[in-house]
Amino acid sequence: MDDWQLTAAYSSGLGEVRWEKLGAPDAEPLVLLHGTPFSSYIWRDIAATLAHRYRVHVWDMPGYGVSEMSEAQDLSLGAITSVFAELLDHWGLAEPLVVAHDSGGAIALGAHLLHNARYRRLALVDAVALGPWGSAFFEVVGGHADVFAGLPLRVHQALLREYVNSASSRGLHPATLDALAAPWMDEPGQAAFYRQLGQRTNDPSFIDEIQGRYERIGIPVKICWGQDDTWMPEARGRELAARIPEATFHPVPRAGHLVQEDNPADLTATLVDFLRGWGPFTGGG
Secondary structure: OOOOOOOEEEEEOOEEEEEEEEOOOOOEEEEEEOOOOOOHHHHHHHHHHHOOOEEEEEEOOOOOOOOOOOOOOOOOHHHHHHHHHHHHHHHOOOOOEEEEEOHHHHHHHHHHHHOOOOOOEEEEEOOOOOOOOOOHHHHHHHOOHHHHOOOOHHHHHHHHHHHHHOOOOOOOOHHHHHHHHHHHOOHHHHHHHHHHHHHHOOOHHHHHHHHOOHHHOOOOEEEEEEOOOOOOOHHHHHHHHHHOOOEEEEEEOOOOOOHHHHOHHHHHHHHHHHHOOOOOOOOOO
């Protein structure tokens, strides 16, 4: 991850949050959110491309990536949503463009619907936004997080790498897999991984609260979904699009849950058109 650095810090109630800005200072603001168990690293190439036109804000959520991990952290979706709302104020962003992946989708939606965060446009990529949610691995491990936290480190490392790799329909490049797995690979990282996964299983009530308000969303929304997503099938994305009045749906071919890695060209082209207010991108089959 030497080529991906978050040099700025924000002191939140959940610990230090690391963040970075890319692009011209006077460009239109755009915020990218990652999900679980990832970090802002998943946006590295797309962020660099979008930074030619936008002032791109990226951040690692508390308990993830290079942001602070601690035993006492509240990593519930509700708590992290509050931190995101704080960050928008800290950055001075009144109405940014927002693109969110996985559980970052729930956080972006929660900030908008529960904290009155205003966005100009919102793109959701394979987003956690409807219940029930989570992969089979998530359900089994999250429900027994204390047991898995006691695994021998080498066993945990192998399990973690296989889990992260399964988010890609074709398998991740070894260097990418190393970077995404790195925060969780030592003993403190092992404890943090199962801690955040265990807390994720307690979040259905948060999803229930926000999904009952989707009909109130009055901004343009683009929902992009990997057609080969084995963590959350494409049908979930189509259902989400049907619940949001201003939403349009774009299936991404040849892509699993980590669309950013599997088909970045299709995703980037779709996002560029949507963020600029152009018609839907129809390439890629």
